[in-house]
Amino acid sequence: MLESVLIANRGEIACRIIRTAKRLGIRTIAVYSEADADALFVRMADEAHPIGPPPARESYLQIDRIIEVAKASRAASIHPGYGFLSERAEFAEACLKNGIAFIGPPPAAIRAMGLKDAAKALVQKANVPVVPGYHGAKQEPDFLRQKAYEIGYPVLIKAVAGGGGKGMRRVDKAADFDAALESAQREAQSAFGDPRVLVEKYILSPRHVEIQVFADRHGNVVHLFERDCSLQRRHQKVIEEAPAPGMTPEMRAIMGNAAVEAARAVGYVGAGTVEFIADGREGLRPDRFYFMEMNTRLQVEHPVTEAITGLDLVELQFRAASGEPLTFQQDDLTIKGHAVEARLYAEDPERDFLPSTGKLWALEFPEGEGIRIDTGVQAGDTVTPFYDPMIAKIIAHGTTRDEALDRLAAALEHTIVAGPKTNVAFLKNLCEAKEFRTGPFDTGFIDRNLQALGAVPQPVDLQAAIYGLTELVGSEVLRLSRLQKANLNLPLRRSPWAALDGFLLSGHWRRGIRAVVNGETVDGVMEWLPDSAALFKGKSAIGLGPIAPSSEYSDWWEKAFEANWLDPYAAPTRAPELGVTIVAAGKKATPQDEMLVLRNGRQTSVRMFDPFDVDLEHMDAGSAVKAPMHGKLIALFVKPGDIVEKGQRLAIVEAMKMEHPLVAPLSGEIAEVLAEEGAQVAEGARLISLKVDE
Template identity: 65%
Template sequence: MLSSVLIANRGEIAVRVMKTAKRLGLRTIAVYSEADANAMHVRMADEAYCIGPAAARESYLVIEKIIVVAKQAKAEAIHPGYGFLSERAEFAEACAEAGIVFVGPPASAIRAMGLKDGAKALMQKAGVPVVPGYHGAMQEPKFLKEKAYEIGYPVLIKAVAGGGGKGMKRVDKAMDFDEALASAQREAQGAFGDPRVLIEKYVLSPRHIEIQVFGDTKGNVVHLFERDCSLQRRHQKVIEEAPAPGMPEAMREAMGRAAVEAAKAVGYVGAGTVEFIADGSQGLQPDRFWFMEMNTRLQVEHPVTEAITGQDLVEWQLRVASGERLPLLQENLAIGGHAVEARLYAEDPEKGFLPSTGTLHALEFGSAEGVRIDTGVEEGAEVSPYYDPMIAKVIAHGATRDEALDRLGQALAGTVVAGPRTNVRFLKALTEAEGFRAGDFDTGFIDRNVEALGAVPQPMDAEAARLGILKAIDTEWSHRNWQDGGLTDENTSPWQHVDGFQLGTARSITRRYWVNGEMVEARLTWPGPKPGHGEPNVAVTLDGGVSRFLSDYLALSHLPMFRQTPEVLFVIRNGRQTEIRAFDPLDVDLDHLDGGGSVKAPMHGKVVQVFVEAGQQVAKGDRIAVIEAMKMEHTLVAPSDGTVTMVAVLAGEQVAEGAPVASIEASAAQAA
């Protein structure tokens, strides 16, 4: 067995690898960027080394820096995790040249299967069916557009070196092709350092099913059954499960056999995943699946395979890298129960799933039997705009699919996050969605049901706002040190009392609060203390609606989660976050006084492109700028017809959430 391993990654995968490595007695070595100096994986490692600034291209993607650290730390092996350099043949070669074991396949296998175009050509030669498309080297935009026309819309543009939805765009008509191609190439360059793409036919009613394969240096190759990754949004996996619902045994055998043969064809060693697209329009059938690509690394969703097989795939990786045989052969592997995994992200489903950054003021995971949590962050950590927005993976295992989904839903219901917005409520809704529970779904399920799943703008949670304001009042009164309705300090003016005493009717005042960035008026009424009690009472009424009394609030047995910071009170209720801030009449947002013509950054990120300049005429929906955050691009558009009066950013700059990007003066017709 190896004696030490450097993990050339960050976040939950670095923590995941370290847990197994430590259990096996290996010395663990972490690398980190300046943004990750206080990260969990850094503190968990036996040794840790800083390798550069926050941007991945200056730290985690620099092969030379990682090799230097590995030599300095006398690391016997390097585990690449997933993403970053995990599928770069140059990295595997650099490890070999430095005399360091690469915990992964040989560079030749990465080259053969890591590039989608070459992998498809290899599969075609081996007789494995592939999705129709163009997988050649020609990258001239006009030529690619012609190929898309020949294939027939809709098509998928996919990064040759890509994965995880980066550099992938669906195009439904020719007029949208040029813009989609340029965006896919930029994302591919930024995420993988390679802008090349291929074009494929988009399969209607597609099921995304992948096979976990493993090889050793003795020529043994096995598969550990399939995973269904069809529940996706923007080509990003949301919930994965194993085994695949509705999978006939004949199809499982056919896909497993094809995956093993594909791995053997390139002399594969270590963990890999062969991905297929299946036509689910008439149920899964052995002759209706096509090879898509092979990921030459451990996958994000590997825990569901671990759950149904009872195996530790990271341990398998380390043992194979140590020169050992596979722990089990095919006849010794079997499926036990069902497992599902949900990816908990820092994103806002109510605002188009925009990435959400900031401090994790609260982070508590729900629990249930058979549930496992993989995370690389903890309460107090910072979710930055530089990396993937994953907070955790929530994995549930049960005897049946329904039991696994019930356990996953229970864990999600008990999960509390304050600070960045998250998709926890959306994930919970998915576990309960009728079509998904019945196994009637494909990769378009989320897009077709986005409104029913609550991933659209929602009205303010008025009950959360009322309870939050009462919580703020209770905190304020506690700080005033009152007893029996009066103050105990030297200032005992009757106007300082909070017991509601007065000679006329019940006293009331109006206070203003910011609730999720919108100003609301709350009427506070003092009916006086309850009979037999000296404590003061107060009622809060929002917009003339339902009132809630402080005495009732204090008596509630099931309160939402509250988390107070110096600036904001977070109220977490039913998986949804409500932010309450005190209103300061001197704090005026001048940007909102222009009639809604301000275009602001929806998240912290980097300005990739600016399309307008001051004085330019624009129409509603015209592109203003593109901002990149958490490895994905987001286009900002004009809110109305008008004239650009100001552009506040330049390409290449970093912008904070809410920062002005441009201002547009609406045309006379729009203003009217």
């Protein structure tokens, strides 16, 4: 067994590799960028070394720097994880050149499968079917546009290098081809350092089914069954499962054999995934599946394969790199139950899934039978704009598919994330969607069901706002209660009606409220009774509900806060009877605190209105184009004086490895351009302003 390993990666996968390595007695070495200096994987490793600034191209993509650290730390091997350098043949070659074992396939295999066009030509020789399209070297826009016309729309433009949905665009008509090609090439260059693309026929009703293969250095190659990754958004996987629904033994044998032959064709070693697209209009059929690509690395979704096989793929990688032969053959493998994985992202489904950044004020995951959590962050960590926004993978295993999905939905319901917006409610809705549970589904399922899945703008949760406002007003009462406790030796209480003042003479407590809920100002009157609260606007209640069951109310408040009254926000406040968790974004215990109320998987931000905290940019909100998230302004298409139409592309911001176009909110003349191409921009920063006709 290898003595030590340097993990040339970060986040969740680095933590995952470290756990298995430590179980095997392998010394672990982490490398980290300046943004990850306090990250969980850095704390977990036996030793850690800095490698550069936050941008990946200046740190995690620096081959020479990583090799330098590996040599200085006497690393016997390097594990690349997934993403970054995991599919760069030159990185594997640099490892071998310096006497360091590369935990992955030989450089020749990476090179053969790393470019989609060459890989398709190779597997065709092994009689593996490929998607019709142009996979050649010519990249002139006019030529590619002509090929798209010959193939017939819709077509799919795909980056030749890399994966993960980067550099991929569906084009439904010729008029959109040029813009889609330009965007795909730019994103491919940014993500993989290679702008080349291929153009393929878009398969209608596509199912994304992939086969996990594994090979040792002794010529043994097996497949570890399939995974279905058809629930996707923007060509990125959201929920994966194993085995694939509707897979027959005949189809599994045919696809598995095709994957094994593809691996043999390149002399593969280690863990790899052969990805297929299947026409799912009439179910999975042997004559309607096509090779897409081979990922020459571990996949994000590998835990579902581990769950149904009982194998540790990272351990197998270490053993294969050590020269050990596989201890099992194809016939020894069986499928045990069903597993489903959900990718929990820091993103806002109600705002077109825009990435969300910020401090994780609270982060808690449930435990239970059949539940596994793979994460690279903890409460107190910060989600930055520099890397992929995945917070965790939540994996559920059960005897049946329904049991696995039920366990996953329950786990999502009890997951607590406060700070950045997340897709937790969206994921739970997916798990419970009837068509996904019982009917045919394909890669277009999410796009067709955004409304039903809650991935559209939603009304403010005023019930959640009431809970947050009660906490905020309670913080004022808490200060009075502290004085009561100190001077009168009374029990510490936080509820408004526990205050020793005249407001209680009428049996209820009222207060005029001006609050900011999810950034919008709300005016009204809060009224408390012994077991409920209401928010009124005029004579109408705009939010109403119990704060807690009346019989348990006093105990609930007192137990929640008495132990931590000097630091009342040391932990989230929970009201499990109400399905509510309240987290303070800051531990100041003042009326200016921001309360994050988690309810039904959604997060509602509540704070008291501060007259000195005025948004001076609000007055020109209709004519200003602002950055929707922290990121980099990678393209700017206008200058002052230009005349633009409503909806016209003005700029592109790149964040967390994805492009986000900014469009004109109205027709008019560009008045100002306030940022330069290539600049880092903060969320909400004004980038462009338009003149408004008086």
